[in-house]
Amino acid sequence: MAALRTPSPEQALADFSPGLPFAVAFSGGADSTALLVACARRWPGQVRAVHIHHGLQAAADDFEAHCRALCLHLGVPLAVRRVQAGHALGQSPEDAARQARYAALAEAVQTQWPEVRDVALAQHADDQIETLLIALSRGAGLPGLASMPRQWQRQGLNWHRPWLALPGAALREWLQSQGQNWVEDPSNTDEKFTRNRIRARVLPALAEALPAFRETFARSAAHAAQAQEVLHEVAAQDLVQVGVPPRIRALQALSRARQALVLRHWLRQHHSTTPSTAQLYELLDQVAACTTRGHCLHLKVGQGFVERDGVGLKFLSP
Structure with missing residues (x-):
């Protein structure tokens, strides 16, 4: 070519x-x-x-x-x-x-x-x-x-x-x-x-x-940028639904892929941090396991920690 x-x-x-x-x-x-x-x-x-x-x-x-x-x-x-x-x-x-x-x-x-x-x-x-x-x-x-x-x-x-x-x-x-x-x-x-x-x-x-x-x-990068823009819009809409900070039950109602999307969006937009892939997967597993009031959650995520706070999640800066 x-x-x-x-x-x-x-x-x-x-x-x-x-x-x-x-x-x-x-x-x-x-x-x-x-x-x-x-x-x-x-x-x-x-x-x-x-x-x-x-x-x-x-x-x-x-x-x-x-x-x-x-x-x-x-x-x-x-x-x-x-x-x-x-x-x-x-x-x-x-x-x-x-x-x-x-x-x-x-x-x-x-x-x-x-x-x-x-x-x-x-x-x-x-x-x-x-x-x-x-x-x-x-x-x-x-x-x-x-x-x-x-x-x-x-x-x-x-x-x-x-x-x-x-x-x-x-x-x-x-x-x-x-x-x-x-x-x-x-x-x-x-x-x-x-x-x-x-x-x-x-x-x-x-x-x-x-x-x-x-x-x-460059064309492939532009396609990726366009797709990411759409995902950003979806994540923003989902964050409105799950709340800030996110409510666990509302997160569990989403598919795992959309949970990952909205959690990344929450952490980036509200706490200026980005989880690694391993951290995000572990957070998703823990969210899925939160089926009882007594289930505790405390994970290193990005530059801080995500904890369970009653019915929702909260982010703690170091």
Whole structure:
């Protein structure tokens, strides 16, 4: 199967309609440099930039200096935030850094430019495929297989990923054609990180065996996202019926699959935690066994515990 024609960065931005003004998360790397330059040209005077200084490597100061110089050249206001994210027990350093980055981006935008409601991120098609493959390797369900959304809301802001149809190589080629340089993060070639191993070893093999894999894998992720949206609606409706916190008898009236769906939804929406598959299956077994008043239930679930509380369940934070 022949690969589909890759759109140019300018064409990709044709489908991007942020509220103006808006902000771009700008690391100084190729992907975010392409995003900042293309957006500044398309919406002159309407773009802001936020650079997150992680302080994780000696080159971080050079990254910031590069970002300041390019923003000055483009006439784009820049906010810089410094974060040093420590990770909790059981949390990966990458996940901790990602959460700290999002929090710092939101804080910078809302503090520096209160009129801004939209933020653009530079993840591209290769990042999407890496996310999907990592989800598959972990046995993820639909939320994981849906990978990264093109747009969503968080912390009072609208977040966008306009590059998801573009491979990273296309962005670099475009930057080279524009005579625009960027910084290279040396950690991007460190294969101790799963994403880097996938990028270096798996994606080239997939490109050779399945030339259209970026488009077809992205289509599968989109199908999973659509199915997950429907399940989210079902779970929200079921949660209204079983109550918050959930009543045991009402849960038992649902099929096991819908019990799993509504319990995940309750834990995620009301307690910001997600059970492992093993934890959820054990919770379902215990709910099924609650046929007498004397049956006790106390299980580690996500970042806390679920207990029986009379006729219902309750969640205890650690």
